[in-house]
Amino acid sequence: MIIPEIVAPAGNFTKLKIALAYGADAIYAGVNNFSLRSRTAKEFNYETFEEAVKYTHDKDKKIYVTLNGFHLSGQVEGLKRHILKLRDMKPDAFIIASVGAMKLASELAPEIPLHISTQANVLNYLDAQVYKNMGAKRIVIARELGLKDAKILKENCDIELEAFVHGSMCFAYSGRCLISSVQSGRMSNRGSCANDCRFNYELYAKNPENNTLFRLEEDENGTHIFNSKDLNLCSYIEKIMQENCISAFKIEGRTKSEYYVALTTRTYKMAVNDVLEGKFDSNKYEKEIYTLKNRGFTDGYLVSRPLEKIDTQNHYSSIEEGTxxxxxxxxxxxxxxxxxxxxxxxxxxxxxxxxxxxxxxxxxxxxxxxxxxxxxxxxxxxxxxxxxxxxxxxxxxxxxxxxxxxxxxxxxxxxxxx
Missing domain, CATH: 2.40.30 (Elongation Factor Tu (Ef-tu); domain 3)
Known part of the structure; x- marks a missing residue:
């Protein structure tokens, strides 16, 4: 049986230390606007990030660097300098979404393994084979991919698969959203999403013949029509591991608290350990997860097909208190x-x-x-x-x-x- 890595988020050095203390096998983190973690990476500059890499390696753990933004032509020269600086720190992998950035990283830092970001939307083994031929070691599968299809992908392409098991979900397909760009000029696919999908909106229907406008509402405050519930797969860890195709469990963590990093890392590590020891207890993990603030929970699409899902959105509130x-x-x-x-x-x-x-x-x-x-x-x-x-x-x-x-x-x- 594959024993999955627990891959935890680290928006700053303190969260990195907490994640490692609470059982993370690997950390993913970024430095600046060349990743989708730029909003949470403000406390990491090149000097502190190099120190974080050394700290992680001293703990005999791994650190993966996010380079998964989609870059404009005017950013390419800066991206080259960025890759070279990171290369010298010797991280354990670059997480990349753009094929151009992947080619650039392969040329400038061939010794650094490449992981394909979930933003690349890999859904089948044909795409996986292409990325493997380009030098990828691991693919973070699209969030829309089901477990059965992940197993087929793995059977037809010998490459490591990483899957999100917990955290914020995006209502857009694999996070390809433009609402933040349109409303506030903050580009979600370059790391500065304003989370406009979490706002409450008023909806109107207009009759084009007489321009009559009707306000549609679910209550007096409007509706959180774009608001996705949070992913929570702690009860399915045993089922996922039994399929023997996922090499890493990833926890989403942009803008999350220190307690969130500790609690989620601890809970999923506990679940993996319990599977290996034959004492899996989903109730134990659910009780811990519900101590966190959340938007309501859903099991997403890894264990169910999208057409079977009717509980992935929370139209009433963008946040709920934990226990x-x-x-x-x-x-x-x-x-x-x-x-x-x-x-x-x-x-x-x-x-x-x-x-x-x-x-x-x-x-x-x-x-x-x-x-x-x-x-x-x-x-x-x-x-x-x-x-x-x-x-x-x-x-x-x-x-x-x-x-x-x-x-x-x-x-x-x-x-x-x-």
Whole structure:
């Protein structure tokens, strides 16, 4: 059985470290406007990205660089310089959508493996064979491709396949959308999508004979007619792995939070491990996924045919609250930084990377204890790193606050929303 890589997103260095801590086998990230991650890559410049590549390799993990934008002729010279700079950093692959960019990368950096982006819309083995002949090692299959067709593709073309298993979906075919360009001048296929599909719209019907205009609405606020639900395949990981054709599970992550990166990476890694150990439990993964903010969930098209789907859109809201709220992140293991609100004598659940052990304790700062297979923390004192004492702390406060004992770096303190 193929053991799929968990490929996680990293919009900045902190998220990269979190993804690796929570079980990612590989990271995908970009530097600037030559990828579709340019909006989330603002914290990566060439210097910090080189450091990120080294950090990832020191962890014995992989990092794939996004070059999957569609470039204008005036950008080609800049793209050449960009590829050469990235080549010297020795990443594990370039993710590319344009055949011209693919040819350029092959000429300038022949030693860097090539992965074909989902933006290339690969749906069949004929296209896959062409890309393989051009030097591709892996194809990120079109989101519209079903699992049966993915297996046929794999049987007819010996190439690695990567599939999205979680994250935002686009109502347009494989993300080929122009709404953002038309409405705000931000070009989605060059990395600056404004997410106009998430807005609520008012719809009108016009009679051309008398110019009468009728407003159509689903409620008084209009409708989120373009808004796709989020992809969630955590319950199908065992089924997908049994087909033995997908080499990597990819998590979408543009503009997502640190907690999202940690939670999704952890959950899908857990699901893969459980399949291998014969203890797959979809309810366990679904409970974790529903702690995230989302737009409603759909299983997309990998496990069902498009014509069978009637639940892929959420016309009522562009975002729904998850079951849990993140209140803090424990960045260095010894101190936390507030993300919500922390008050005294209140239990907060501790989420740590997989396999990390938590010690129980009870001291003057607080106590950590186990309850129903989960660990919780309650603070008796809130003391900052410079020994200032607080009665409560809110998001926006940049002070680092002491933990009762040291726990795993990048742990989160969360609380169920009642």
């Amino acid at each position: 849990h709220q993140v209140h803090a992140i424990v960045e260095d293991g010894e101190h936390f930084k507030c993300k919500g609100k922390i008050v005294l004598d209140t239990p907060y659940e501790i989420l740590t990377p997989l396999g990390e052990k938590i010690e129980s304790c009870d001291n003057e700062i607080g106590k950590i204890y186990k309850k129903q297979d989960k660990y919780f923390i309650e603070f008796k004192k809130l003391t900052t790193k410079n020994n200032k004492e607080l009665t409560e702390i809110h998001s926006g406060n940049e002070n680092k606050v002491k933990m009762p004992i040291k726990i795993s770096a990048f742990s989160f303190l969360r609380k169920e929303v009642l």
